[in-house]
Amino acid sequence: MDFYKVLEEAILSDDIGMKERLTLQCLAYCNQNEIRAEKGFVPKIFDKPSYASKCRIVNPRELPARKDFDSKEGLATLVHAITHIEYSAIDLALDAVYRFPDMPAAYKKEWLVVAEDEIRHYKMLHELLETLGYGYGDFPVHCGLFDAAEHTAHSALDRMAIIPRYYEASGLDVNPQIMKKLENKRKNPLVKKLIERLKVIYEEEIDHVHKGDRWFKYLCEREGVDESIYFDILQRYKLLGKHRPHINVEARKEAGFSCHEIKKLGARTCE
Numbered sequence: 001m002d003f004y005k006v007l008e009e010a011i012l013s014d015d016i017g018m019k020e021r022l023t024l025q026c027l028a029y030c031n032q033n034e035i036r037a038e039k040g041f042v043p044k045i046f047d048k049p050s051y052a053s054k055c056r057i058v059n060p061r062e063l064p065a066r067k068d069f070d071s072k073e074g075l076a077t078l079v080h081a082i083t084h085i086e087y088s089a090i091d092l093a094l095d096a097v098y099r100f101p102d103m104p105a106a107y108k109k110e111w112l113v114v115a116e117d118e119i120r121h122y123k124m125l126h127e128l129l130e131t132l133g134y135g136y137g138d139f140p141v142h143c144g145l146f147d148a149a150e151h152t153a154h155s156a157l158d159r160m161a162i163i164p165r166y167y168e169a170s171g172l173d174v175n176p177q178i179m180k181k182l183e184n185k186r187k188n189p190l191v192k193k194l195i196e197r198l199k200v201i202y203e204e205e206i207d208h209v210h211k212g213d214r215w216f217k218y219l220c221e222r223e224g225v226d227e228s229i230y231f232d233i234l235q236r237y238k239l240l241g242k243h244r245p246h247i248n249v250e251a252r253k254e255a256g257f258s259c260h261e262i263k264k265l266g267a268r269t270c271e
Contacts, residue, residue: 001025001029003026003029003033003035004037004041004043004098004101006022006026006029007022007094007097008044008098009022010022010023010026011046011050011091011094011095011098012050013050014050014051014052014053014054016119016122016123019090019094019119020116020119023090023094023115023116024116026097026112027109027112027113030108030109030112034105035101035105035108037101043099043101045153046150048146049088049091049143049146050091051084051136051137051141052143054137055084055136055140057140057141057142057143058140058141058142062140063081063140063141063142064077064140069181069182069185069191070185072132073134075188075190075194076129076132076133076138077139078194079125079128079129079132080129080134080136080138080141081139081141082125082178082201083122083125083126083129084136084141085145085171086118086122086125086201087122087136088145088146089118089121089168090115090118091149092145092149092163093111093112093114093115093118094111094112094115095149096159097112097115099153100159103156107218110211110215114211117204121197121200121204124200124201125197128190128194128197132190148163156215156219157220157223157233158233158237160212160213160215160216160219161229161230161233161234162234162237163212164208164212164213164216165209165212165213165216165230166234166239168208168209168212169209169252169255169257172202172205172209172248172251172252173246173247173248173251173252174246175198175201175205176202176246176248176251177246179195179199182194182195183195202251206251206254207255209252209256210256213255214256216230217256245266247262247266247267249262249267252265253270259271
């Protein structure tokens, strides 16, 4: 099996069933074989995300407002936005394996397991989206996560800092706020299902961020740099100071962040 060729097919495919089959194939192979890239292997730089064939990509400012959760369409815009994040996360996890072949076998296995989780998250949400009468691609999307992956394609350290330790960690801040806003609409069975799915995603995303945290620290040690480089990296990508107003202290601590980092990110207290 050409492991990296199969991974590339999984990343490029816009079919979730195909992504799942190829991801599980790669994971099974990875569990039984030592993975080595062929001599001269150079990961491709993808010029567009795999969902480009399904979704209309727009500037984030052009996305529809997600405020009216009482109507099916209003609730669907929210579900679609989260579905899109989970779809994007599948490709990001796969790309983390594909892009950095010199990383240890444990790294490859962990991110393939993350991809498997993200596929399950996507399917959970897409089922709910279909119940609402919509499908993935019925609303416009932005490609911010794809762009962030492309910008960090040259460095595993930057990738771990920016994707799991910045963007996914920001999701830990936002997810509980969304559930809180939805709570008074729980009598709606579809809202109740969404809250239940968001809770599953939230708990598993803590583990995903923790994996990113662990490999970020591994790379800091391997490259002989202090972990405080995290803030230098955020500064370089113009992300410092753009953090959410609700810093989820407990979730971030569970995911590996220190209180010093959490306070520097904007939390008032951390013990």
